[in-house]
Amino acid sequence: MKERLLIKCDTTIYADEITNLLIENNIVSRQHDEGQDQNPGAYGAITGIAIYVFEKDYEKAVEIINPIVDSRNESHVWCPKCGSYNVSAIAVSNKYGTAIALWCIFLFLIPGLYLVWANDLGIRSTIADYIALSMFISFFIVAFLGKISNANYICKDCNKRFHHK
Structure with a gap:
């Protein structure tokens, strides 16, 4: 059967949370840790733990994991450049x-x-x-x-400054 990429997780905890939810709903999944691959960079600049499901189960799996993904995206600020969650808030200075x-x-x-x-x-x-x-x-x-920076977060991994609501 053909597999399809469901999601790419940045941490093993997040990947295990998704995988456990899929198991509870009788959906077979497979994890692939791209960070441990022999060909670095083969999966793009942002590596992670890819979770694959069979194509016949893909739509059901998306519906099952959507609440977790949505709540994670709302509650965690992540860097738009490198995808890291290692960010910190900075004071916005509009002094001049x-x-x-x-x-x-x-x-x-x-x-x-x-x-x-x-x-x-x-x-x-x-x-x-x-x-x-x-x-x-x-x-x-x-x-x-000399544009005025309205960035309110900075990524500690790549030093990207960005604005997040």
């Missing part, structure tokens, strides 16, 4: 958010107004053009490279 936003508006608005009204006001010059261009470039640098 208003100042950065106002500075971006200034760096965008002044060159824009200069380009629109410079000829009408008779103030167009090469130096002023370069100043307007440098302000506009500074706007992009501040707006995109």
Whole structure:
């Protein structure tokens, strides 16, 4: 009979919980610990304990494990980059958010107004053009490279900062 991957668990405890639930419901399953495989990386960057079931039992198995998977996803914060649950909360600092936003508006608005009204006001010059261009470039640098971080968690395994509700 053909097997189908049901779920990939990050810990043996989670895998055993799923497997025990399947056994209670008379569904045959097989575990494969990808971390112990002879070909490292053959299963992707995130290894785990894969649980396989027969294809005829797949739909029933999904229905059985959905409550466990949903409650685990709701209660545990995990890293979106590496999948680790080894994360910690960090304080969100929006100390300079208003100042950065106002500075971006200034760096965008002044060159824009200069380009629109410079000829009408008779103030167009090469130096002023370069100043307007440098302000506009500074706007992009501040707006995109100096973005305000709203991350409230950090992964202790890969150092990825991310936001989780």
